[in-house]
Amino acid sequence: MEWRILPLEIQDAFTAMATDEAIMESVARGADPTIRFWRWQPSAVSIGYFQSLTEEVNLEKCKEMEVDVVRRKTGGGAVFHDFDGEITYSVIGPEKIFPQGIHESYSLICSSIVDGLRNLGIDSEFKPINDIIVGGKKISGNAQTRRRGILWQHGTVLYDLNVKKMFTLLKVGSEKVSDKMIKSVEDRVTRVLDHKKVRMEELYDALVKGFTKGKNFHFGRLTEDEKDRAKFLAGDVYLKDEWNFRR
Amino acid sequence: MKGFAARKVPGGKLVKAQVEYGYILENVKITGDFFLHPEESISDIENAALSCHHSDSENVFKDKILEVVKRKKIQMIGVTADDFAQVIKEAIRGMENSPS
Numbered sequence: 001m002e003w004r005i006l007p008l009e010i011q012d013a014f015t016a017m018a019t020d021e022a023i024m025e026s027v028a029r030g031a032d033p034t035i036r037f038w039r040w041q042p043s044a045v046s047i048g049y050f051q052s053l054t055e056e057v058n059l060e061k062c063k064e065m066e067v068d069v070v071r072r073k074t075g076g077g078a079v080f081h082d083f084d085g086e087i088t089y090s091v092i093g094p095e096k097i098f099p100q101g102i103h104e105s106y107s108l109i110c111s112s113i114v115d116g117l118r119n120l121g122i123d124s125e126f127k128p129i130n131d132i133i134v135g136g137k138k139i140s141g142n143a144q145t146r147r148r149g150i151l152w153q154h155g156t157v158l159y160d161l162n163v164k165k166m167f168t169l170l171k172v173g174s175e176k177v178s179d180k181m182i183k184s185v186e187d188r189v190t191r192v193l194d195h196k197k198v199r200m201e202e203l204y205d206a207l208v209k210g211f212t213k214g215k216n217f218h219f220g221r222l223t224e225d226e227k228d229r230a231k232f233l234a235g236d237v238y239l240k241d242e243w244n245f246r247r
Numbered sequence: 248m249k250g251f252a253a254r255k256v257p258g259g260k261l262v263k264a265q266v267e268y269g270y271i272l273e274n275v276k277i278t279g280d281f282f283l284h285p286e287e288s289i290s291d292i293e294n295a296a297l298s299c300h301h302s303d304s305e306n307v308f309k310d311k312i313l314e315v316v317k318r319k320k321i322q323m324i325g326v327t328a329d330d331f332a333q334v335i336k337e338a339i340r341g342m343e344n345s346p347s
Contacts, residue, residue: 049286052278055263075282075324077261102284102324129258129282129325146284247278 003217006036008204013044013070018233020090022226028148033093035211040081044068048076052247061168071244074143080166090154098151103128109153116210122195137190158191252337260325264338268301282324291315301339308332
C-alpha cells in the first residue's frame with residue numbers, strides 16, 4: 001500500500017470540504033489512501049455536523065469580516081480557521097488499515113502530528129477524545145468520521161491565533177468580548193508560535209515529515225475526476241443553506 | 248410550548264436539546280459538539296425520544312435511545328444515551344417550570 005500525499009493547497013471552505021468528500025469517494029472506489037494539507041482562504045468558520053449554525057456563529061460578523069461559514073460532515077465543535085493561523089490536514093483511507101477502535105485510530109493519526117511537532121522541538125501529546133496538547137493546552141483539534149468503509153479524519157494545527165477575532169465570529173454567550181474571556185482561552189489553547197519562532201512553511205514541512213514517517217508514499221495531485229466531483233459537491237452541498245442551516 | 252437545555256457532559260462535550268410539545272412531544276432537536284457514527288443516525292435518536300411521552304422518566308427516554316443505538320449499531324463518542332436522556336428531560340422540565 002502506498003499513500004498519496006497532496007501538497008499544501010489554499011482553498012475556500014466549501015471547496016475544501018468538497019475536496020475531502022471527493023477523495024473519500026475515490027478512495028472508496030480503490031484510489032490510494034490520501035493525506036492532504038490546506039489553508040483556508042478566505043478565513044472561515046466550520047461547525048460540527050450536529051451543531052446549530054445560528055447558535056454557534058455570529059453570521060452578521062462573518063459577513064462583515066468576509067469570513068466563510070460551512071458545516072462539516074464530521075462532528076465536533078465550531079472552529080475559526082484563520083488563513084494566517086493554522087494548517088489543516090486530512091487523512092482518508094480504508095477503515096481496515098486503521099485500528100477499529102475510535103480512540104485508537106484517533107491516537108494513531110494524531111501521533112503523526114505529535115511527530116511533526118517534535119520535528120520542531122515541541123513536545124505534545126494526544127489527549128482523548130480528539131485533541132493534541134502542549135503543556136496541558138490544546139494545539140490541535142481533530143474530527144473523524146467513517147463512511148462507506150472509509151475513515152476520514154481532518155484536523156488543524158494552530159500556528160497563530162487571533163482570540164479576539166475568534167470570539168467576534170463565534171457566539172460565546174456575551175455581546176462584549178472581555179479581557180477575561182480572552183485570557184480564559186489563552187489559558188486553554190496554545191499555538192506553535194508560543195513555543196518556536198518558525199515560519200508557517202517550516203511547520204508544514206515538519207507535519208509532512210510527521211505524517212509520512214514510516215509510510216510508503218508518493219507526492220501526487222487530485223485527479224480530474226476528483227476535481228470535477230469536488231466542484232459539484234461544493235455547489236450542490238456545502239454552499240447551500242439547506243446543508244449549512246440544517247440544524 | 249418550547250423548552251431548551253444544555254449541559255457539559257463528562258469529558259467536556261456540550262449537548263443541547265430543544266423540545267416542543269402540546270399534548271404529545273412534537274419535536275426534539277439535539278445539537279452539540281459530540282460525535283456519532285453514522286452522523287445521520289441523530290434523527291433516529293431524536294425519533295426514539297419523540298416516541299416517549301413528555302412525562303416519561305429519564306430512564307424511559309434512555310432505554311428508548313439505547314434500543315435504537317443497539318439496533319442501528321450507532322457509535323457514540325464523547326456522549327452517552329444517558330446524556331441525551333438527561334438533557335432532553337431537563338429541556339422538558341425547564342419548559343414545565345417556566346412562567347406561562
